[in-house]
Amino acid sequence: MTDPEVQRTPRVGVLAIVGVGLIGGSFAAALRQAGVVDKVLGVGRSPGPLALAKRLGLIDEVATLAQAAAQADLVFLAAPVGAFPALLAGLLPTLRPQAIITDAGSTKADVVQAAYQALGDRVSQFIPGHPIAGAERTGPEAADAQLYRGRNVILTPLPENTPQDRQWLTQLWEHCGARVLSMGAAxxxxxxxxxxxxxxxxxxxxxxxxxxxxxxxxxxxxxxxxxxxxxxxxxxxxxxxxxxxxxxxxxxxxxxxxxxxxxxxxxxxxxxxxxxxxxxxxxxxxxxxxxxxxxxxxx
Amino acid sequence: MTDPEVQRTPRVGVLAIVGVGLIGGSFAAALRQAGVVDKVLGVGRSPGPLALAKRLGLIDEVATLAQAAAQADLVFLAAPVGAFPALLAGLLPTLRPQAIITDAGSTKADVVQAAYQALGDRVSQFIPGHPIAGAERTGPEAADAQLYRGRNVILTPLPENTPQDRQWLTQLWEHCGARVLSMGAAxxxxxxxxxxxxxxxxxxxxxxxxxxxxxxxxxxxxxxxxxxxxxxxxxxxxxxxxxxxxxxxxxxxxxxxxxxxxxxxxxxxxxxxxxxxxxxxxxxxxxxxxxxxxxxxxx
Missing domain, CATH: 1.10.3660.10 (6-phosphogluconate dehydrogenase C-terminal like domain)
Known part of the structure; x- marks a missing residue:
């Protein structure tokens, strides 16, 4: 994502959503509505929500973690943070060199730690994030392209992240209507x-x-x-x-x-x-x- | 209110609302909408809300406590419970013999005690009550004839209250759309x-x-x-x-x-x-x- 062209016109060729519920589904829907994503893959534990997400048009295809990592320009982790170590480890072997992983986890210090442990010297590809948006409703059926409009999204970038990648992700969130803030994980x-x-x-x-x-x-x-x-x-x-x-x-x-x-x-x-x-x-x-x-x- | 005719067709000739905010104003509006009240008097500390309540058609006339007591068939206390001793004492001298006083106070044991102290052997005319209805909005402008629809109203009747009076008040609340429950004050x-x-x-x-x-x-x-x-x-x-x-x-x-x-x-x-x-x-x-x-x- 260091190509200056990509930076000026933020686009996502292939987006992989890990966890196609309210948070993940709404991110996909918002980027689709903004017209900046070409293809969306859905990854999940259980077939029911994935099938529903496909029927609702939130995702184009169901994929495994390895398949998603091999194709995606952006991987969005919208699963419980307890699952992150396993998810990151599952993505790493086939992860494309220029791909970015970000997340929606409600805590950040533990996620940062998990990212360093799982990704090692490729941790520069992980930009931690947290969209602050309501979650009383759950599941793909609750996904809403407007969910992030006017809401805060906090990024807690790592020293290893490039300014270009940070700006690209910031602009994508802004395409969802969000206000992006940066601060330390702690x-x-x-x-x-x-x-x-x-x-x-x-x-x-x-x-x-x-x-x-x-x-x-x-x-x-x-x-x-x-x-x-x-x-x-x-x-x-x-x-x-x-x-x-x-x-x-x-x-x-x-x-x-x-x-x-x-x-x-x-x-x-x-x-x-x-x-x-x-x-x-x-x-x-x-x-x-x-x-x-x-x-x-x-x- | 022991006339069996009155009991079968609950009506209020003159209703006096003490405190014309959300709770008091909504009670007046609901009874008016049900067509069971002829005239509504408003009593309050400050002229602003009273004037507004009159302009909004919630009350017909502004009255003093003594004037309200001299005319009202039903007095509804929708003021802070701390003011009840003074209000009850102010009502007593001119209170009509068949009038009923009820209230909307959020606590009942203290209200019952205040009623016994202020009203003495005329405590039979006081039936303690508590409509459980939201109060984020305040003032006469928030009054709503639908406020009590489907909501619980708790009465904590005194042994001195007659069954007829209790039933009459119960039916009035039911005309507001409320569900009426009885229990002890404690x-x-x-x-x-x-x-x-x-x-x-x-x-x-x-x-x-x-x-x-x-x-x-x-x-x-x-x-x-x-x-x-x-x-x-x-x-x-x-x-x-x-x-x-x-x-x-x-x-x-x-x-x-x-x-x-x-x-x-x-x-x-x-x-x-x-x-x-x-x-x-x-x-x-x-x-x-x-x-x-x-x-x-x-x-």
Whole structure:
């Protein structure tokens, strides 16, 4: 991908999507809609989603990892990060010398480590990435060419990546309508622990606590829209989220500990009947959330 | 309201709404749409919302508490529960002998206590209630005749209430499209602590923790739809929620303590890298949330 022509007009001859669900399928659909991809291969564990992805026109052909590596200009890993070591090892033997691999993994330090281990001196062909886009819906049927429009995509490039390759991938994401940011893998993991992983951790803990109550049926029967919103993320894939928590363990534990400190302060204020302290905390939270809501374009 | 004719065809000659925001305005709008109310009076602290409610046709006239009590067949308290003692005391001197007062307060044990103290031997005229309906939007402009359609309304009747009055109020709520349930005030407060108050407590604590971080701007810039849903309730009125937490302090603290126990187990599993335990918790939460989502009609 060091040809300056390719850089100026970012195109993908053959795109291989490993994991043709919401994230992978939407990437393929967005690049197709932008008219910058010629052919899309789909790679996956189970035949059902692959067949559906083909029927939906998200992919042109089903391929094995080795077949995909032998043909693809760009390989997009949209599988659980726990599978990355095996996937990278499976791609390496037939990987084309100019091909780029990128990913959609929710954690980056572990993915970077896996890439160095699996790819060795060809790690320059791997550019780590993370599109921040909703995933309540799953599967190829949820794929949407508009999914990344206005959303942030974080790249955590390696020193080995060439500026040309980084720019090419950046432009492809911009063709999907995304805003691309670069930062270090460790910084990414700390920030995402805070605004993505900890909310999921807390929502799951809370949901498990409610479901374990003796009167869980009554509670759930009387739960309203606040409960609905607060717990929505807890419905996410247990497998995927277990992998995320384990992969980003230190950062998640550090953030949870800080949340526990604030929780202890709030409990203390409530136990003491201290309305002033309680109001102060609630007001800080409400103002921050309203300010975010007015700026984020998400609420 | 003991006339059997009235019971069979529930009507309200004069309805007084104390607090003409989303909750009060929607109750008036729903009863008007059902064609069961003749005249609506609006009572409030500030002239702005009252004038707007009149312009929107939610109320016919603005009234003082004493004027409302002298005319109303039904008084609906949709103000913060902290104001109830003063409101009930203000209604009592001119309250018509057959009038019913009900409310929309999010806590019930404290409201019941306030009613006994303020109304004395006329407490039979107060039927405590709590419509469980969303309140992200506020003010008369958010009022919606459909707000209560398919939603639960909990009544926590007093032994002093007559069966006729309870049935009359039940039928009025049913005219708003609501499903009416009856339970004890203490049971209501425990259940609501769990599925409403604790989520708000946790969302506010989390939001305050994120907003206090040195890199809060970066975090909030990268927050996505999961963060949006998880924190939405934290934008709610600090004044209203302070009152709710203080009013339901014991039940909220007891539930928060139980959530902290589950949180400690989850942290322990994560710290130990115990993927099996972590998966088990996440799966229990995900299955419970998905089951709820499929039944609740809310998601």
């Amino acid at each position: 910084e990414h993991d700390t920030v995402l622990a805070s605004v993505s992983h900890v909310p999921h951790f807390l929502a799951s803990v809370f949901m498990a606590q409610v479901a374990a109550a003796d009167d869980a049926d009554l509670r759930l029967n009387l739960a309203g829209t606040g409960f609905r919103d607060f717990t929505r993320i807890a419905a996410g894939s247990p497998e995927m989220w277990r992998d995320i928590f384990l992969a980003n363990r230190q950062a998640v534990l550090a953030e949870v500990a800080q949340v526990r400190d604030v929780l202890a302060q709030a409990e203390e204020a409530l136990a003491a009947g201290d309305g002033v302290k309680l109001f102060d905390l609630l007001e800080r939270a409400a103002l921050a959330r309203r300010f975010w809501g007015s700026r984020s374009g998400l609420s | 049971e209501h407060d425990t259940v609501l602590a769990s599925v409403s108050h604790v989520p708000h407590f946790l969302a506010s604590v989390f939001m305050a923790q994120v907003a206090a971080a040195d890199d809060a701007d970066l975090r909030l810039n990268l927050a996505g739809t999961g963060f949006r849903d998880f924190t939405r309730i934290a934008a709610g009125s600090p004044e209203m929620w302070r009152d709710i937490f203080l009013a339901n302090r014991q039940a909220v603290l007891a539930e928060v303590a139980q959530v902290r126990d589950v949180l400690a187990q989850a942290e322990e599993a994560l710290a130990a890298g115990d993927g099996v335990k972590l998966f088990d918790l996440l799966e229990r939460a995900a299955l419970a949330r998905r089951f709820w989502g499929s039944r609740s009609g809310l998601s």
